[in-house]
Amino acid sequence: xxxxxxxxxxxxxxxxxxxxxxLGLLFAFYSVxxxxxxxxxxxxxxxxxxxxxxxxxxxxxxxxxxxxxxxxVLAPPQLSARLRARWPRIHRATGYAIxxxxxxxxxxxxxxxxxxxxxxxxxxxxxxxxxxxxxxAAAVQAVRLARARxxxxxxxxxxxxxxxxxxxxxYRLHYAGWYLLTDGLWSxxxxxxxxxxxxxxxxxxxxxxxxxxxxxRRPRAAVAHAPG
Numbered sequence: 001x002x003x004x005x006x007x008x009x010x011x012x013x014x015x016x017x018x019x020x021x022x023l024g025l026l027f028a029f030y031s032v033x034x035x036x037x038x039x040x041x042x043x044x045x046x047x048x049x050x051x052x053x054x055x056x057x058x059x060x061x062x063x064x065x066x067x068x069x070x071x072x073v074l075a076p077p078q079l080s081a082r083l084r085a086r087w088p089r090i091h092r093a094t095g096y097a098i099x100x101x102x103x104x105x106x107x108x109x110x111x112x113x114x115x116x117x118x119x120x121x122x123x124x125x126x127x128x129x130x131x132x133x134x135x136x137a138a139a140v141q142a143v144r145l146a147r148a149r150x151x152x153x154x155x156x157x158x159x160x161x162x163x164x165x166x167x168x169x170x171y172r173l174h175y176a177g178w179y180l181l182t183d184g185l186w187s188x189x190x191x192x193x194x195x196x197x198x199x200x201x202x203x204x205x206x207x208x209x210x211x212x213x214x215x216x217r218r219p220r221a222a223v224a225h226a227p228g
Contacts, residue, residue, distance in 0.1 A: 024072060027169050031069035038062035048119050057115040064108030068168050071101040075165045078158065095146065095158075102139035102161065106132040120192040120200075127200025134204070135164045156215060163207050171203035 037043060039062045043050040051057040074094055077083055084091045109132040118124040138161035145154035178187065178195060186195035 021076070023173070024076075024166075024169050027172065028069035028073050031065045031168075035062040035064075035066035035069070038065070051116055054116065057112055060108040060111040060115065064105050064112065067101045067105040067108070068165075071098045071105065072165050072169060074098050074101070075162050079162060092146075095143070098161075098165075099139050099143045102135055102165065106136040106139070110136075118191075120190060120196065123197060124191065124200050130201070131164070131167060131204055134208075135161065138164055159211060159215075160208065163211050164204055167204040167207070170207065171199065174199060174203055 038047075038050060038058060042052065044052050049061050075098055078091060078094060078098065110129060113125050113129050113132075118128055138157055142154055142157040142161050145151075145157060175187070178184070187193045188196065191199075
């Protein structure tokens, strides 16, 4: 009975992971295509993110979308210990690509906030600016520690970066689940309702906190060799 339950749990976990991977790929495809359109077309009628005549702001936000989607696709395979051991050069090259993409994504988002601000004002500005700053810090730390050959601490920071990179998808999953359950209770088109205000921080801080709890409960050696 116990072994049967474990098999069911394992199958459910695999199905959930596959479903999330598919959603991630669909979201990444949409983000890249939408970002590319935003760089070349006037999308004022489609989204508040487009600034008429705002060349730098548009470059910042739409390149942010495209690069964020790219690193979200590249990040999950980096967690595989088997892939790291078998193809270390690919792991290293992909890691540098993620680093460049994460830095550019963070700077693009921060530049957009500085130039135009978010749709909901100061609190949303703060939440998303903190998110961008944390991505920037995690990316720099992950590469710095890898270059110093401190691989145990490198992997800890890489896990933090992974959680943050997934935040863009998590943000949208939160909204999809909330609207499915409540039909948008406490959420407004201007994104300034009570639920929206929680969301400014809830799509990344609770997950980082959960990771920190897990890191402190695990032996250091286990974290260093943790598989995806």
